Structures are given as structure tokens and as C-alpha cells.
Amino acid sequence: MPEWKILLTDGLEQNGQDILRAAAQVDNRAGISADDLLKVVAEYDALIVRGRTKVTAAVFDAAPRLKVVGRAGVGVDNIDLNAAKAHNVIVVNSPTATTIAVAELTLGLMLSVVREIPRADATMKAGQWIKKELEGHELWRKTLGVIGFGRIGTEVARRAKAFDMDILAYDPLLPAEAIRLRGGEPVSLDELLHRADIITLHVPLDENTRNLLNAEAFAKMKDGVYIICAARGGVIDEEALLQALNSGKVAGAGLDVFATEPPGATALVTHPKVVCTPHIGAQTVEAQTRAAEDIATEVLAALEGKPLRWRVA
Ligand SMILES: NC(=O)c1ccc[n+]([C@@H]2O[C@H](COP(=O)([O-])OP(=O)(O)OC[C@H]3O[C@@H](n4cnc5c(N)ncnc54)[C@H](O)[C@@H]3O)[C@@H](O)[C@H]2O)c1
Numbered sequence: 001m002p003e004w005k006i007l008l009t010d011g012l013e014q015n016g017q018d019i020l021r022a023a024a025q026v027d028n029r030a031g032i033s034a035d036d037l038l039k040v041v042a043e044y045d046a047l048i049v050r051g052r053t054k055v056t057a058a059v060f061d062a063a064p065r066l067k068v069v070g071r072a073g074v075g076v077d078n079i080d081l082n083a084a085k086a087h088n089v090i091v092v093n094s095p096t097a098t099t100i101a102v103a104e105l106t107l108g109l110m111l112s113v114v115r116e117i118p119r120a121d122a123t124m125k126a127g128q129w130i131k132k133e134l135e136g137h138e139l140w141r142k143t144l145g146v147i148g149f150g151r152i153g154t155e156v157a158r159r160a161k162a163f164d165m166d167i168l169a170y171d172p173l174l175p176a177e178a179i180r181l182r183g184g185e186p187v188s189l190d191e192l193l194h195r196a197d198i199i200t201l202h203v204p205l206d207e208n209t210r211n212l213l214n215a216e217a218f219a220k221m222k223d224g225v226y227i228i229c230a231a232r233g234g235v236i237d238e239e240a241l242l243q244a245l246n247s248g249k250v251a252g253a254g255l256d257v258f259a260t261e262p263p264g265a266t267a268l269v270t271h272p273k274v275v276c277t278p279h280i281g282a283q284t285v286e287a288q289t290r291a292a293e294d295i296a297t298e299v300l301a302a303l304e305g306k307p308l309r310w311r312v313a
């Protein structure tokens with residue numbers, strides 16, 4: 001058996017490391033800097049990352065032994081897929097492991113925003129009792145607009161239905177019938193923007209989705225709409241969102257992801273109508289355990305030339 005060398009740059013749950021170590025030498029350099037990665041990557045046959053590590057063209061150029069990059073998670077916007085193809089490097093992810101965790105966080109953000117739960121808690125901890133100010137809204141019979149009706153969008157919709165919400169779905173890559181079968185009413189983006197009380201985004205970040213919610217889109221929305229995003233920060237024009245919050249067009253936003261991460265205490269993060277989480281959508285024990293097993297198995301399969309379940313490039 002060849003002695004494969006695998007580099008972990010963003011950590012991996014122990015169960016995944018155990019699977020890898022049974023077949024390969026594994027170096028865990030969680031948190032390695034971009035410069036140090038360029039210095040050491042030439043030694044490795046495989047690289048396993050989460051979202052922090054940017055696998056740029058320079059990384060591929062510096063990695064003549066590299067055969068596979070594994071993304072423990074879904075989004076591969078941190079990996080230069082064109083460079084991977086040019087260097088004949090396989091890219092795999094573990095797209096199903098974290099679906100439920102993100103869907104649950106999305107519902108959590110939705111409830112947090114419409115009922116101002118974080119503000120209620122923070123003011124109580126400061127010795128206050130601002131009950132009269134904390135008059136929120138119900139999810140019951142509200143219209144939820146889901147942009148991107150894939151794995152996470154569908155699971156969000158299933159959970160929202162338990163709150164008796166009506167589900168509009170915009171996903172131009174899915175046939176209308178598939179959207180109906182998944183429990184959504186297929187609509188155009190404009191119709192969704194006009195009709196939804198709450199809008200949640202579950203699209204990948206790419207050239208078609210960057211700044212999908214911009215000033216023009218906010219202008220088409222209902223006054224007092226709520227925005228939830230646990231997809232990628234870049235799918236919302238953050239400056240336009242800030243203006244819409246300040247004008248009252250948007251009543252509140254729940255954000256797990258930011259155009260720049262970490263964003264620091266920006267005007268958006270500190271806005272009183274925004275509830276923020278530090279990109280923890282996939283951050284549950286269960287999701288990370290599944291993701292570790294899936295990506296470890298998939299990366300070893302790629303090294304051994306076996307059939308792959310989740311090849312991205
Ligand atoms: N917050 C987190 O920690 C976290 C965790 C996992 C995934 N994510 C993000 O969530 C995204 C969605 O994950 P998923 O597993 O549901 O992916 P998925 O591929 O199952 O679903 C994405 C859906 O978006 C649709 N889509 C693509 N382009 C579109 C466009 N221009 N307009 C509308 N719809 C479009 C696709 O057809 C697909 O159905 C990921 O790409 C990732 O960026 C975030």
C-alpha cells in the first residue's frame with residue numbers, strides 16, 4: 001500500500017482522523033497560515049479543509065504531489081476549481097452531512113429575529129425588564145420565501161410548514177414539479193420578493209448569486225420584511241441591507257455568514273435589528289462527526305481510485 005500523506009488545515013473530528021490514520025500519514029495543522037501552507041503543501045497527496053483555508057491557484061502550483069482536495073462541508077467557493085482541473089486534482093465535499101444543522105439554525109435565527117430573543121436575554125442580564133418593547137411577530141401563516149430549494153432550502157421549508165407557514169421557492173435550476181414535490185410553490189424571484197414576509201437564502205456563492213439581494217431587490221420587497229442568511233455573506237449586498245434596515249424597509253435580519261469573515265464589529269453586525277452568529281450553521285457535534293466520516297472516506301476513495309459519491313471537480 002502506498003504511504004499517502006494527508007494534511008488537515010482546518011481540523012477534523014477525531015472519528016474522521018481515525019479513518020484516515022488507518023490508511024495514511026496524517027498531519028493536523030489546524031489554523032496554518034496561507035504562507036506556511038504554501039511552504040509545506042508540496043509534501044502531501046491530499047489536503048482536507050473546511051471554509052477557512054483558501055485553496056488558491058498558488059496552492060495548486062506549489063503542490064506537485066497533490067491528488068485530491070477534500071472539503072469537509074458543502075460550499076467550495078474557497079477552492080479554485082479551475083486551478084484544480086488544470087492540475088488534474090480531484091475535489092470532493094461532504095454535502096449531506098450538515099444539512100439538518102443549517103436548517104435548524106435557520107429556524108433558530110428566524111425565531112430569534114421575529115421575537116428579538118437575544119435582546120430580551122441581553123436586557124434581562126443587564127437587570128432590565130423591557131417587556132412592553134418586546135412585541136414581536138408570529139411565524140404562523142406568514143409567507144416564507146426560500147431562495148435556493150436544494151438540500152438545506154427544502155429542510156428549512158419542511159420545518160417552516162410545522163409553523164403553518166406558506167412556502168414560496170425560487171430555484172431556476174430546478175423544474176417546477178420538483179419544487180412542488182419538495183413542498184414549495186415555484187415562483188420567479190420578483191414574485192418571491194413581492195410576496196414574502198420572511199426571505200431566507202440557501203444558494204451557493206457563484207457569479208450568478210453574488211449580491212443577489214441588492215438595493216433593487218430590497219426595493220421590491222414588502223415593508224417590514226425579515227431577511228435570514230445562512231448561505232454565504234456574498235449573496236447579499238451588505239451595504240444595501242444596512243440601508244434597508246436603517247430605513248425600516250427590512251424589519252430585522254438573522255445572519256450566520258458575512259462577505260468578510262470574521263467581519264469585526266461592523267455597522268451591520270452591531271445593528272440593533274440584526275441577530276448574528278459566527279458562521280456556525282454546520283457547527284454541531286452530529287454534523288461535524290458525519291462530515292468527518294464522509295470526507296475521510298471520500299478522500300481515501302479518491303486516493304485509491306475508487307468510485308466517488310461527491311466529486312465536485
Ligand atoms: N452556514 C453554514 O455553515 C453553511 C453550511 C452548509 C452550507 N452552507 C451554504 O449553503 C449553500 C446551500 O447548501 P445546500 O446543501 O442546500 O446546497 P444544494 O446544492 O443542495 O442547494 C443549492 C440550491 O441552490 C440552487 N441555486 C443555484 N443557483 C441559484 C440561483 N442563481 N438562484 C436560485 N437558486 C439557485 C440550486 O439549484 C440548488 O437547488 C451552500 O452552497 C453553502 O454555501 C452554509
Ligand SMILES: O=C(O)CC[C@@H](O)C(=O)O
Nearest residue numbers: 050051072073074075282
Ligand atoms: O466549514 C465550515 O465551518 C463552514 C461550513 C459551511 O459553510 C459549508 O459550506 O459547508
